[in-house]
Every structure is written in C-alpha cells, then in structure tokens.
Amino acid sequence: MEKFDIAMGIVRVSEAAALSCSKLLGKGSSEIVDKAAVDGIRHAFDLLPIKGRVVIGECELNKSSILYIGEKVGMWEDGQKEFDIALDPVDGSILVAKGRPNAISAIAVAEKGKIFRSPQIYMQKIVVGPRGKGAIDINKSLKENIVSVADKLEKDIADITVMIQDRPRHEKLIKEAREIGVRVKIFGEGDIAAALATVFEDTGVDMLVGIGGAPEGVLAAAALKCLDGEIQAKLLPENERQLAMCKRAGIEDINKVLTADDLIMTDDVYFAATAISDCDLLKGVTYKNDIAITHSVVMRSSNGVTRFVDATHKLEKSMIHIKDEI
Numbered sequence: 540m541e542k543f544d545i546a547m548g549i550v551r552v553s554e555a556a557a558l559s560c561s562k563l564l565g566k567g568s569s570e571i572v573d574k575a576a577v578d579g580i581r582h583a584f585d586l587l588p589i590k591g592r593v594v595i596g597e598c599e600l601n602k603s604s605i606l607y608i609g610e611k612v613g614m615w616e617d618g619q620k621e622f623d624i625a626l627d628p629v630d631g632s633i634l635v636a637k638g639r640p641n642a643i644s645a646i647a648v649a650e651k652g653k654i655f656r657s658p659q660i661y662m663q664k665i666v667v668g669p670r671g672k673g674a675i676d677i678n679k680s681l682k683e684n685i686v687s688v689a690d691k692l693e694k695d696i697a698d699i700t701v702m703i704q705d706r707p708r709h710e711k712l713i714k715e716a717r718e719i720g721v722r723v724k725i726f727g728e729g730d731i732a733a734a735l736a737t738v739f740e741d742t743g744v745d746m747l748v749g750i751g752g753a754p755e756g757v758l759a760a761a762a763l764k765c766l767d768g769e770i771q772a773k774l775l776p777e778n779e780r781q782l783a784m785c786k787r788a789g790i791e792d793i794n795k796v797l798t799a800d801d802l803i804m805t806d807d808v809y810f811a812a813t814a815i816s817d818c819d820l821l822k823g824v825t826y827k828n829d830i831a832i833t834h835s836v837v838m839r840s841s842n843g844v845t846r847f848v849d850a851t852h853k854l855e856k857s858m859i860h861i862k863d864e865i
C-alpha cells in the first residue's frame with residue numbers, strides 16, 4: 540500500500556476533469572472543453588501526494604499550459620517512488636462540444652517505466668471482454684473473429700454486438716460486419732469508452748474493432764488488464780516520421796501484435812474513468828440544485844478490485860473551477 544490510496548486519488552483526478560468541462564456540454568467548442576478538463580486535472584494533481592510523470596498526455600511538446608509528455612504532476616514529496624501517468628482529459632471532446640454521448644475522462648497509473656510510451660499515431664485494435672478472451676486474432680478476418688467470439692460466448696452471431704467508430708476508413712469493415720449479420724454499434728468518437736464497454740457484460744457490447752488513436756489503446760489496455768479482457772493491437776505509422784516514432788518507442792517490427800502486457804508492462808496498474816456525457820457503462824455528469832453528480836469506475840489489477848464511485852459535489856464548496864461559458 541502506498542502512502543495514500545492511489546485508486547481514490549486518481550478517481551478524484553478523472554472526476555475533476557469531467558466536472559471542469561461538464562457545463563460546456565453542447566456549447567460548440569472542443570478546444571475550450573479540452574482546456575477546462577486539463578485545468579481540472581492540474582488542480583486535482585496539485586493536491587495529490589504522488590510523484591507522477593506524464594507518459595501519455597495531451598501533446599509531445601513542452602508547453603506549460605498543457606499536460607505534455609514528460610511533465611511532472613502531483614506533489615513530488617521526497618522519498619516517494621515515481622509513477623507513469625497516462626491521461627486523456629476528454630476522450631471525445633467533440634462529443635462534449637456537440638452535446639453527444641460517449642465522452643469520458645480517463646487516467647491510468649503504474650510504476651515508472653511500465654506504461655508503453657505510445658507515439659501519437661493510429662493503431663488497429665480488436666478488443667473483447669473476459670469471456671471472449673482467447674477467441675480473437677488480429678491477423679484473422681473479421682468473420683473468423685466474430686465466429687470464434689460467438690462460439691466462446693455461446694451466442695448466436697446475430698446477437699453479437701460489435702462497436703466500430705464512424706469513420707470513412709471503417710466503411711468496408713462496417714459493410715462486412717453487416718453482411719456477417721452481427722449488431723453493429725457505430726459510435727462517433729471515444730474508443731476508450733467503447734473498449735470499456737466490452738468488459739462489462741451488462742452493456743451488451745461484445746467486441747470493439749477498427750482503427751483509433753494509439754494512446755487511447757494504451758489507456759484501454761490498462762482497464763482490460765484490470766478486468767481480464769483482451770486487446771490485440773498494431774501500430775499504423777503513416778510515414779517515415781511516424782515510423783521513426785515507433786522505433787523510438789521500442790517497436791522495431793511494425794507488424795508486431797501488441798497485447799495488454801506489451802502496453803502495460805506490470806501486473807499492478809490502476810485505471811479510472813469518469814463519464815462526462817452518458818456512455819454505455821456510466822452516466823454522464825448531472826446537475827441538481829446546488830450539487831453536481833459524477834459517475835466513475837476505478838480499478839486496480841493487482842488486487843482485482845473494481846469500484847463504481849458515484850459522487851455528489853456541493854458546488855459552493857467545490858474547489859474545482861467548473862467552466863460554464865465559451
């Protein structure tokens with residue numbers, strides 16, 4: 540056990556990010572949503588007795604206004620050990636700006652050196668929950684994967700629900716999924732929330748397939764590791780510069796299939812997420828008179844504990860600045 544409860548500490552960070560930008564729902568600016576969430580995270584970290592360094596953040600540049608890769612977060616007290624911090628203050632800032640569902644804030648924490656320093660490029664992903672584990676192979680066709688997952692879950696193919704992001708690059712995949720006969724849940728943004736949905740049976744989501752951000756894949760891997768789901772992924776560099784970024788991150792063979800163990804290199808990782816707008820797993824932030832209500836999930840792989848945290852925040856006492864205008 541660390542000096543303080545890391546799980547409860549990081550849930551305060553994801554709550555702060557979600558709360559800070561929650562009043563900007565539907566107000567049109569994704570940039571201001573992002574900035575408000577980053578400010579919320581900074582504030583929460585300033586109060587946490589942790590020695591953290593951002594390894595997945597908002598930007599690779601060293602700018603003081605953002606959570607850049609390499610930035611120190613937390614109180615940095617003497618004698619503490621250092622932790623890697625992976626953050627996505629808002630996965631789906633456009634969703635928040637447009638008032639749409641599926642936006643969450645997410646954070647993962649592990650001992651220094653244990654979180655994959657993912658370049659900010661695309662990644663091909665296939666994700667299933669614990670019951671589907673062992674049934675996927677990223678090198679096989681969508682049909683082969685669906686048949687195998689349906690078999691493992693003892694479900695009819697027509698009852699399998701697959702999440703695919705609404706992107707032109709996925710047109711063929713969506714067409715193929717429809718031809719196979721599965722239910723296709725097409726989401727606009729936010730593939731961390733989509734990956735998270737696969738691990739909780741109550742969501743009705745069985746698989747996530749497609750291409751999304753690599754950093755989001757690492758954050759999803761932390762949750763999958765905690766809950767015994769499975770991710771298989773491949774980095775997709777689009778040019779020489781991105782190829783060099785992969786090499787710097789230690790990936791020599793670009794066709795290497797990355798698993799949760801490659802992305803999170805420890806059996807002790809923490810993950811927390813708070814919904815900003817409603818998603819499959821969690822309800823978004825709501826307001827009632829003088830309180831705000833947040834819904835989060837927080838988990839740790841080493842002890843196998845997952846907690847759902849519903850918090851009410853008395854607005855007059857909240858130290859978080861909730862931005863409410865553009």
Ligand SMILES: O=P(O)(O)OC[C@H]1O[C@](O)(COP(=O)(O)O)[C@@H](O)[C@@H]1O
Nearest residue numbers: 629630631632728729730751752755
């Ligand atoms: O929008 P693109 O370029 O297709 O990238 C896909 C990525 O964008 C997102 O939908 C949203 O990401 P941000 O809101 O953090 O920008 C991710 O969940 C996904 O991995």
